[in-house]
Amino acid sequence: MDKKYVAAYIRQNGLERMTKEDALKITHLNIAFCKYNDEGKLDSKVKNFHILDKIKEWNPDLKAIISIGGWSNGGYSEAASTEESRKAFAKEAVEFMIKHNLDGLDLDWEYxxxxxxxxxxxxxDKENFTLLLKAMRDELNLQGEKDNKYYMLTIAAGADKYYTKFTNMGEAQKYLDYIMLMTYDLRGGFQILSGHHTNLYSPQGDIFTISADEAVKIFVEAGVPAEKLLIGAAFYSRKWDKVPNVNNGYLQVCGTTGAFGPDYTELDREYINKNGYKRYWDDVAKAPYLFNGSSFISYDDEESVKYKCEYVKENNLKGILFWLYDADETGKLLHSISENLEA
Structure with a gap:
């Protein structure tokens, strides 16, 4: 069996606290984010690129990739709109990559x-998205010929039919090394109905039936080989408040939408079977949740991550990604991923 990928999204704080032990468990490090600034140039909030030298000393096989985009970061429709603008974008992105001694580009155009x-x-955008990826792949190949090195190109993709509807994934995947399905935030910020936000399988009785398993099927049907797909794990939670004390808070119409909740560091310290919160397990969805009588929290833990790893192996996927390395200072979730992908 081919070695499975572990792709970690990381921000500045994460780079600062990366340990050798953790670096050896990761295959790909996605540095978030680079985006267009007000001058129309690529810029990054991350200032600690020099730390990558130490991280790569610990793990010479690790690939460091700059992620371009993210939620609410725009300019990509404009960049993709003409052949000239696509070539300019690709050239600038590759120059940024070389400047910071990176190994590839990841496009997070949402959406x-x-x-x-x-x-x-x-x-x-539907047609131009593929053309932009082709321009990026061509520019990476040109740079690779100069440097005698292969540079990677990946994307993060929304994990539902809207994404395959708005793109031509069967064509786009030809220019990509792999596709990271964002199988988190599957519900939350737009829904007042409590439920799972990063479930592996579709739960019973839930009108929002999307899951990691459904996302994989959607993308395979759209023409993406399974072996090019990574599914996502969440190192953070979604939290609903003013939840009716019925059915342990699950599938209830709440007084709030599912906003971002505590990250796993805080969940482990203050929430999981603590301070009035009880952990429940959905054996159909393979997902945990917390409830205290009025607040419902959906998240990933060591058990749910284990099932995701087993799914990756059973279905010949490329691996797992997670958002966000910075969000779990316990190291438990990354350890579970590393342990179970290799088992």
Missing amino acids: PCCSISGIKSSPN
Whole structure:
């Protein structure tokens, strides 16, 4: 069996606290984020690229990749709109990559043909998205010929039919090394119905039936080989408040939407079977949740991550990604991923 990938999204704080033990458990490090600034140039909030030298000394096989985009970061519809703008974007991105001694590019355009995050979009994004990826792959190949090195190109993709509807994934995947399915935030910020936000399987009785398993099937049906897919784990939670004390808070119409909740560091310290919160397990969805009588929290833990790893191996997927390394100072979730992917 081929070695499975463990792709970790990381920000500045994460780079500062990365340990040798953790670096050896990760295969790909996605540095978040690089985006367009007000001058229309690529810029990054991360200032600790020099730390990568030490991390790569610990794990010479690790690939460091810059992630371009993220929620509410725009400019990509415009960049993809013409052949000239696509080539300019690709050239600038590769120059940024080389400047910081990185191994590839990851495009997190959220989302083509859609302005939900407050960015500009166009119906032409569907075709232009593929053309932008081709331009990026061509520029990476040119740089690779100069450096005698292969540079990677990946994307993070929304894990539902809207994403395959707004893109031509069967064509786009030809230019990509792998596709990371964001199988977290499957519900939350837009829903007042409590439930799982990072479940492996679709739960019973839930009108929002999307899951990691469903996402994989959607992308395979759209023409993406299973061996190019990674599914996501969440090192943070979604939390609903003003929840009716019925059915342990599960599938209840709440007084709030599912906002971002505590990260796993805080969950482990203050919430899981503590301070009035009780952990419950959904054996159909393979997902845990917490309830204290009025607040419902959906999250990933060591057990749910184990099932995701088993799914990756059983279905010949490329591996697992997670958001966000910075969010678990206990190291428990990464340890579970590393242990169970290799088992």
